[in-house]
Amino acid sequence: MAKVLLKGNEALAEAALAAGCRFYSGYPITPQTEILEYLSWRMEDVGGEFIQAESELAGINMVLGAAAAGARALTTSSGPGFSLKQEGISYLVAADLPAVIVDVMRIGTGLGDISQGQGDYWQLTRGGGHGDYRTLVLAPDSVQENADMMAEAFDLAEKYRHPVLIASDAAIGQMIEAVEIPEFIEHDIDKFDWTIKGCKKGTEQRKIQNIYYTHPDYETYLADKYAEMEEQEQRYENIQVEDAELVLVAYGISSRVCREAVEAARAEGLKLGLIRPVTLWPFPVKAFEEAKAAKAFLTVEMNILGQMVDDVKLATCGKYPVDHYGSIFEIPEYDGIIEKAKEMLKKGEV
Amino acid sequence: MRLVAPETVTFTESGFCPGCGHGLAVRLIAEVMEEMGLSEKLLTIVDVACGSLNIDSWRFDTIMAAHGRPIATAVGVKKVRPENPVMAYIGDGAAYSIGLAETMHTALRNDNVVTVVINNSLYGMTGGQCAPTSLPGQITTSTPRGKDTKKAGMPFRVEEAFTGFDIAYLARGSMADARGMIQSKKYLQKAFEKHMNGEGFCLVELLSACPTNLNITPVKSVERIKNDMIPYFPLGEFKDKKEEE
Amino acid sequence: MAKEIICAGFGGQGILTTGMILISAGMEQDKNVLFYPSYGSEMRGGTANCTVKISDKLIASPNSKHPDILLTMNTPAIDKFEERLKPGGLLLVNSSIAPDDRTYRDDITVVKVPATDIAAEVKNPKGANLVMLGALAAHSELFSVEYMEEAIVSFFEKKGKGKFNEKNVACYRRGVEGK
Secondary structure, three states: OEEEEEHHHHHHHHHHHHEEEEEEEEEEOOOOOHHHHHHHHHHOOOOEEEEOOOOHHHHHHHHHHHHOOOEEEEEEEEEHHHOOOOOHOOOOOOOOOOOEEEEEEEEEOOOEEEEEEEOOHHHHHHHOOOOOOEEEEEEOHHHHHHHHHHHHHHHHHHHHEEEEEEEEEEEHHOOEEEEEOOOOOOOOOOOOOOOOOOOOOOOOOOOEEEHHHHOOOHHHHHHHHHHHHHHHHOOOOEOEEEEEEOOOOOOOOHHHHHHHHHHHHHHHHHOOEEEEEEEEOOHHHHHHHOOOOOOOOEEEEEOOOOOOOHHHHOOOOOOOOOEEEEOOOOOOOOHHHHHHHHHHHOOOOO | OOOOOOOEEOOOOOOOOOOHHHHHHHHHHHHHHHOOOOOOOOOOEEEHHHHHHHHHEEOOEEOOOOOOOOOHHHHHHHHOOOOOOOEEEEEEHHHHHHHHHHHHHHHHHOOEEEEHHHHHHHHOOOOOOOOOOOOOOOOOOEEEOOHHHHOOOOOHHHHHHHHHOOOOOEEEEEEOHHHHHHHHHHHHHHHHHHHHOOOOOOEEEEOOOOOOOOOHHHHHHHHHHHHHHHHOOOOOEEEEEEHHH | OOOEEEEEEEEEOOOOHHHHHHHHHHHHOOOOOEEEEEEEEHHOOOOEEEEEEEEEEOOOOOOOOOEEEEEEOHHHHHHHHHHHHOOOOOEEEEOOOOOOOOOOOOEEEEEOOOOOHHHHHHOHHHHHHHHHHHHHHHHHHOOOOHHHHHHHHHHHHOOOOOOHHHHHHHHHHEEEEEO
């Protein structure tokens, strides 16, 4: 397929259809609304179901029903709306249901504002709702990845019977880039026996409920499931990490600027590298094995509290200084990152 | 009424209290399904409250959805499996309190799902608190001095709120005696017929006993339906779209 | 080649279309392209702006701190973005709207084109942005004058609006001439 110019949100929506998604229910909120608007007409074209739900709560619980019935189901939101979806995400996890939920992050706590941000890292990676769970989280850094990650997200969701979150942000969602939409694939709603379809006489009834009620060895099952995801699904991209004295750690929109920072710093002799987590959970601990020359790590995120710092400290067993370069009103600039890196190296704290 | 229960019902695994109305409702639904030849097709969505125990007392593919959300979940199911009958089975707390927005908007869209609401005038699973359906002066664990309608409002009457919507069917039956059961079964049957005809949203409310939380005997609990509940919750069909047309 | 362009003006002046034409032209030459609009409540204030990046390399940020080219179609756009222009950068001014006596930074190239008047003369009032694109092509090395014209024609054809292309090209060529 030839490249086309699409907004990140639209590319994500079209790619969801390409991945076989035929059910969407969501609620408008900037900056993810283009996904809902696009699917409001495009879903019908491909014979799927689109519902503008009365709330995010209704939207996510419709997705739960559609997923239980066998569809590849999607809902999308941003910040405040994503919080409302946590109830449903917790229930999806409890019932071992696959679904894809997108958070096009905006800035701030409470209402915050509509501009780009990366303030939902904790919510995305720590479960977000009540209970003892985490979800797989993929973080695209371009319009192309917004498209490429949809099929991967649905595949992972089905592989583990677990919801998968996409951590997009307003910048990735609103920007237009040239993108190649993946080939369309067919999804069969009867692909799995566990989906509800009607209980034939003499066969076992299908129950979609918290598996805790029925699983013969729930504790082991749960521990093993998460251990497998942590072992198998770490995804990352390392850029000039091996000889880097200071390693930047950034995902999504911030990682793009960090690439620029690495290149510019090396041009002036400063050995920067970049670890770009592609999965935010599981956090790509394996990526840090390559950082053999590192003296310190610097996360670059569009939040003020440095939400990823703890994960970097854990990944490096607390052996190195880890600092944070945050900016929330504007996307960070590469020169500011380099300045901060120099400061860290000079301070002698490393 | 027959003495043999439909094959889709087993009460050996159900955990309902003695005298509870849920068992009666399950029996009615299962009979209607059997008579309509839909037993192998029905997909049900139960709430997490007392009605959730039905996941083990019937043999229909079932989702146990979040409190107040089964109707939304049922909409999702129906869109994916339009050929199957789809029923949300919930209590009055789910339908008229925490899930009222979902109930309203499903009615507003006239989504083609059957909703069965078991109205026992209180919150059963959590131990008998005041519900939007609790009667004036009703003693509950959250209104120990009696429900004060100045603070909590009058009992929620679904027909007052919903008949203005362009929905397919709305009826209320009682499960207090044989006559009420026969009438309730007819309402359920009509709802499923309309549902299978694709006519839209059908809601059947069933007045139900809850001796445990009312702290009265099963017999007194059904008498209460007749004497105390029906005056606030009149029986009958309030919306029957086809007849109106 | 890596170029950063900010286009800004009133809503309705075709600012976003201008940006889209530029990245379409870039994409057809297999460049990396990026378009970032102003959006949401900012959009409803009546001003519109977008950032366009065209590069042989990967593009990092969607923002442009110091653009190479600033295409402005009204005065507030100049007020807002002139100081950010790279030294030696190109500022395109719609002299139908910006006052004649306005002063500009002396370390940049300022090109004034009466875009709104020209578009009116050509009887294509919505084509003022194409006049500006003509000036951009003539005064920068982003695209050749001929290629930019082809790109405009192809852009509108793909949108099913090819029938306007005669007047669109007329606007564009007047912009190249600068008068």
